[in-house]
Amino acid sequence: MIREMEYILAIYKEKSFSQAAKTLHVSQPALSGMVKKVENNLGAPIFDRSTTPITLTHAGEYYVGCAEKILRIKYEMEDYFKNLRTQSMTVVNIGAASFFCVYILPEFIKEFRQRCPGCQINILELNATDTSEHLLKDTADFVIDVRKELPDDIASFTLYQEHILLAVPSQFSVNAKLGNYRMGFEDVRRGAHIDGSMRAVDMRLFRDEPFILLRKGHDMTRRALEICGEAGFTPNVVAEFDQMLSSFRMVLNGGGVAFVRDGVARHVAPTDGVVFYKIDDRFASRDLLLNYRKDREFSPLAMDFVKFLTSPDRCWA
Secondary structure (H helix, E strand, C coil), X not given: CHHHHHHHHHHHHHCCHHHHHHHHCCCHHHHHHHHHHHHHHHCCCCEECCCCCCEECHHHHHHHHHHHHHHHHXXXXXXXXXXXXXXXXXXXXXXXXXXXXXXXXXHHHHHHHHHXXXXXXXXXXXXXXXXXXXXXXXXXXXXXXXXXXXXXXXXXXXXXXXXXXXXXXXXXXXXXXXXXXXXXXXXXXXXXCCCCCXXXXXXXXXXXXXXXXXCCCCHHHHHHHHHHHHCCCCCEEEEEECCHHHHHHHHHCCCCEEEEEHHHHHHCCCCCCEEEEEEXXXXXXXXXXEEEECCCCCCHHHHHHHHHHHCCCCCCC
8 A cells, every 4th residue: 555655656746657667667557557456446546647747636636645644654653763773772771779870870881981982871760669660661771670589571680799788877875885896988898898807796786776777668678677587676667768878868867777788888978977887697698680671672782781781890899
């Protein structure tokens, strides 16, 4: 149907079957036969062949007007999806919690764009509870997450193993008797909680402290409750947040203690207002994952970005 419209419009513009046939690179008998077939299906002639040059009949004028509208929509649609395909080759959308959006991804993207100047990497700030939804809706190509319980159509790359620390306001009295366990920013940055130079604190000592947790559904909240439960108490929760950086700011303001990833101490500006404690618990470490849809076909740019993020020399800590 589309090709028939294009051929008939060519005849209308050339005002000649023979000239249209040359333009279309088809034989004149074949072109004439195709037009006759369309006219038979319509039950009315499109061209008045008694005039020189040929002209449109009233039915032909209506047909050409409709054909021009239909083909214009067709060409617009083709251009739209062509541009969409071109854009998908040069754009990658990655979602993550605010910590990664602020402290980790900008430097990585800056470095990657030096290798690929024409690319565009968009960062989507997400809550940890809706990361899979963004993948399934195609609003994100990749998301950074920590949960291993994923829908069947989501797969992942492991980026890094992170450690969970307890962040405590410096002015809290519980710190006075824990001098051998306290860590400052620099201690965490040199890996004192990993290399064995610092002992883990007894979590039971914090049973009476006010706790700041993330909202229900966050992996960190699940781990926090497990860690406290294995220490024999239920935390006294005084505030809940959607983002870890927000809970950490409340710790800085003296509002309570919070579980945080060790990356916070590595990237947030150092201050004397908070100290950190190592936790010896099976729930105190977890893998950082780069999740994606299994059925998604990625552009070469997207695959290069994945290789860049997952390279052994990439420092996520």
